[in-house]
Amino acid sequence: MFITPAYAQGAGGGADFLVSLLPIVLMFVIFYFLLFRPQQQRMKQHREMIANLKRNDNVVLSGGILGKITKVIDDNEVEVEVAADTRVRVIRSTIAEVRVRGEPVKEGS
Secondary structure: OOOOHHHHHHOOOHHHHHHHHHHHHHHHHHHHHHHHHHHHHHHHHHHHHHHOOOOOOEEEEOOOOEEEEEEEOOOOEEEEEEEOOEEEEEEHHHEEEEEOOOOOOOOOO
16 A cells, blocks of 8 residues: 555566577677577687698798698697708797698788
8 A cells, every 4th residue: 555666567577588688698698609509619720730740731820920830849839840951949839720731822912
């Protein structure tokens, strides 16, 4: 009899809470499929590429330096020849790409 309208509106709002929570959950699902999952797949491909490095592979380091693997030192390091008689030891994770000999330069990259 003396219940205010604001108090009466607050009763039984459980379904309203779920409806207001639905867009936030939907945003997380969209972020997962558009951002997180593709990033995880790229990381997996990079790990596989790093694990399959071998001698005489032409590589591009993360700094943009081109070179050829001359020696696989251990699980973490390789020796890369960046110029004639100039060899450097690099960490495997700094290799950005493995190129096939004679691969043309990509247009627009």
